[in-house]
Amino acid sequence: MTQTQAAMLSQALQEPGGVDADLLVQARTGSGKTLGFLVPLVERLRRKPCVGVGGLVLAPTRELVLQLSREAEQLLSFQPLTVLPLVGGISRREDQKNIRRTKPHVIIATPGRLLDHLEGSFLFHTLFEDLQVLVLDEADRLLDMGFTDTLRSISGYLPESRTTFLVSATINKTVEQVAGKVCRKKFKFLDCRRKASRGDREREEEEEGTQTLAAPPPExxxxxxxxxxxxxxxxxxxxxxxxxxxxxxxxxxxxxxxxxxxxxxxxxxxxxxxxxxxxxxxxxxxxxxxxxxxxxxxxxxxxxxxxxxxxxxxxxxxxxxxxxxxxxxxxxxxxxxxxxxxxxxxxxxxxxxxxxxxxxxxxxxxxxxxxxxxxxxxxxxxxxxxxxxxxxxxxxxxxxxxxxxxYAAQGAFASLLLHFGFLRTKLKMSDDDVIRVASGALLSCGMSDQPVVSRRLATDLQLWGNPLLKTSAALDDDEDPRDLAASFLNRQRQQEQERRVAETGEFDTGPAGDWVRGKQARGRSLRREKETDPEIRKQWTDSSMRRALGDLRKEEGQKVF
CATH class of the missing domain: 3.40.50.300 (P-loop containing nucleotide triphosphate hydrolases)
Structure with a gap:
């Protein structure tokens, strides 16, 4: 048993019923926190059998959902309990057949897929009327990927009497705010990391205020x-x-x-x-x-x-x-x-x-x-x-x-331009640096010349007219609308971040440009751009571009390029 598991189990199982207090848990990666919340969940269901689904675990990606499902199945091998994963890529009808066949006691799902069922499958919400334990695994990643509104909607379908675990390697202000909404009052914060030296801890507090910094294991x-x-x-x-x-x-x-x-x-x-x-x-x-x-x-x-x-x-x-x-x-x-x-x-x-x-x-x-x-x-x-x-x-x-x-190299080059276009402010890179680094990665593989990109992509990245970048208007018609949408959003984030730096002197280190807190500000910026920039006005009126933007906003942080 790891130190993290011992700390989580001692808190979660200290009540006679198995699990009682809501927990906000911070633990290092690779410290065994998965079993730290699965064991109390199973113990609660074993001691207090329920009708329908008694445990719900939400994770940010399909791969993590499937991994958690396998670990839960191993844990339930000798228990009269069943587990079912729900992820995208499978029809709702197929999921409904699996639910009727397995009659799951534990469901592990991505937030988007679960909300899709709650809003679109008849009487699906009745499965959770007796829900006892809700777990948000990798809670900070769930929020970084833009699932804040989704989690709020899901929470409205679940009983308030449930016990909630929020588990993550990183705890920031956004996670703490969400914990105050999805957890009951007086939830407990459990820091399972190994204690840092006093000097390290003082330096972290000075640099990040109330945010707690994650660090790799010393091994x-x-x-x-x-x-x-x-x-x-x-x-x-x-x-x-x-x-x-x-x-x-x-x-x-x-x-x-x-x-x-x-x-x-x-x-x-x-x-x-x-x-x-x-x-x-x-x-x-x-x-x-x-x-x-x-x-x-x-x-x-x-x-x-x-x-x-x-x-x-x-x-x-x-x-x-x-x-x-x-x-x-x-x-x-x-x-x-x-x-x-x-x-x-x-x-x-x-x-x-x-x-x-x-x-x-x-x-x-x-x-x-x-x-x-x-x-x-x-x-x-x-x-x-x-x-x-x-x-x-x-x-x-x-x-x-x-x-x-x-062909693969051309796509890789365009995606690298988008990637560094988003990071250039943080890394203090010039436009020339962005182009040189992206092209250098491909030239290192023996490519004889820099790939050509569409003029529209160069315009979105504010690189149009740079002599180091080769562009062609002929590629505009072949541009993937979702790639254009991604570049458009990256441009919006960068402009908003530069404006925030100029006004406050602070740079937002969130991986998605702090989509949650900056949503309204980006909306205002978007309206200003539509009114003043004829190129953006032309793109925005295109129906495929508009649909692609909507898809990306729903699943922010999941790169499609």
């Missing part, structure tokens, strides 16, 4: 390497090879990329050119494919998986020996959660952050963490990552006729 060895942007591919290859040579038969490597399209391109490039077998995990894959990939990676003793941020929160991949992050994460918390995929359960793990030179200012955001920083310009160990061998030299020079790779 993880953290390393950051700053390198030229046109050496991204060879640096990543050498980092992976180092880990494979360290343990050829039991290495498990998880590589994070900023966007889904970049994940797809690098996975394809490493398979085709470097002959490196790897899995890929991102939201452009369908649900069945992602589930199959997740299961294979969990079972394999030696494997490499390229992933977008979909795997950064809550996913418990066993025995991950190395986590690699290519490019600067959006926030400090995102960095911490990605690192937390290794070193779980008190085991030793390693983490490597690969930053191009213009992204080096991200190190200031993680300056309080024990990260060993190296530069390929001055550090002999880091310079070894720049070395080419016969395989890499051949791999980066022999794919110019591969139309599949060229």
């Amino acid at each position: 993880i060895q953290q390393r950051a390497v700053v390198h030229p942007s046109d050496s991204t591919a060879v640096c990543l290859f050498n980092v992976i090879m180092e880990e494979m040579r360290r343990d050829p038969f039991r290495h498990k490597i998880l590589v994070f990329f900023p966007t889904a399209r970049m994940t797809s391109f690098f996975a394809l490039f490493f398979r085709e050119q470097f002959r490196l077998a790897s899995y890929e995990m991102h939201r452009r894959k369908d649900t069945a494919s992602r589930l199959h990939t997740m299961q294979r990676f969990m079972k394999d003793e030696a494997a490499v998986m390229f992933s977008s941020d979909i795997s950064s929160r809550g996913m418990d991949y066993p025995d991950v020996s190395l986590v690699v992050q290519v490019g600067a994460p959006q926030t400090r918390d995102q960095y911490v959660h990605r690192v937390g995929r290794t070193g779980r359960g008190g085991k030793f793990g390693r983490s490597v952050l690969l930053l191009s030179e213009p992204e080096g200012s991200f190190l200031d955001l993680i300056g309080d963490l024990k990260v060993r920083t190296q530069s390929t310009q001055s550090d002999a160990e880091a310079q070894k990552l720049l070395c080419h061998n016969e395989l890499t030299a051949m791999g980066v020079s022999s794919w110019q006729a591969n139309s599949q790779l060229i």
Whole structure:
């Protein structure tokens, strides 16, 4: 039993009935907090049987829902209780058949899917009339992804007499405000992190006020390497090879990329050119494919998986020996959660952050963490990552006729422009830096020339007319409306953040530009843009653009590019 589990169980099971007090729990990633809330939930249902669903667990992603469902099924193996996951990608009718067949006592679901049933399935809300325990897992991520209104709507269908758990590795003001609304009065705050030194705690309070900062477990060895942007591919290859040579038969490597399209391109490039077998995990894959990939990676003793941020929160991949992050994460918390995929359960793990030179200012955001920083310009160990061998030299020079790779590279380049367009204020990057870093990542793979992007995308990113960027009006008709919507929203966020910095001197570090608190301000900004900018007025009147914007606003934070 871990320290986190002991603390959670001692609080949740101290009442005679099993669970009584509402809890707001902060615990490190990989500390076993899942069993910390599943065991009290099962104990409550075992002692006080109910009619219908007695336990409801909400998680931000499908993958996390399916993982929690498997762990709950193992826990209920010898109990007369059943569990059912509800995720998107399956018809409501199929879910209704599964409910009638299994008669679940515990439902684990994503908020969007659950609300869809509550509003669209006849008498679905009656399943929860005797609900006893509600759990919000990864509560901060639920709010960052724009589920605040969804959670408020769901809460209206549930009985007020329930017990509520909010569990997260990061507790901020927004989480505390939501806890005050979904929990009963006088809920308990339980901090399961290992106690920091007095100096660390005073520094955190001075920097973040009431916000509590997350940090990776001390068992993880953290390393950051700053390198030229046109050496991204060879640096990543050498980092992976180092880990494979360290343990050829039991290495498990998880590589994070900023966007889904970049994940797809690098996975394809490493398979085709470097002959490196790897899995890929991102939201452009369908649900069945992602589930199959997740299961294979969990079972394999030696494997490499390229992933977008979909795997950064809550996913418990066993025995991950190395986590690699290519490019600067959006926030400090995102960095911490990605690192937390290794070193779980008190085991030793390693983490490597690969930053191009213009992204080096991200190190200031993680300056309080024990990260060993190296530069390929001055550090002999880091310079070894720049070395080419016969395989890499051949791999980066022999794919110019591969139309599949060229097409994937064009999509990856556009998505990187969107990613850095959102981060350039935080990372203090100029427009030229954004273009150089995005193109450098692809040129490092041997691409002979920078991909061309649509003129509309360049306009949305305020890069139109920059001599370093190649654009074409012919690509405007082929632009994916959802990609345009994403770029439009990124532009809105950036302008609002710059306005906030000018007015208050404070920068919002939320991964989605603090969608919850800034929603009304962005609405005013959007109206001003529509009235004054003819290009935006033209885009806004397009029906496909409007529908795509609506979809993205409902599921904010889930990248589609």
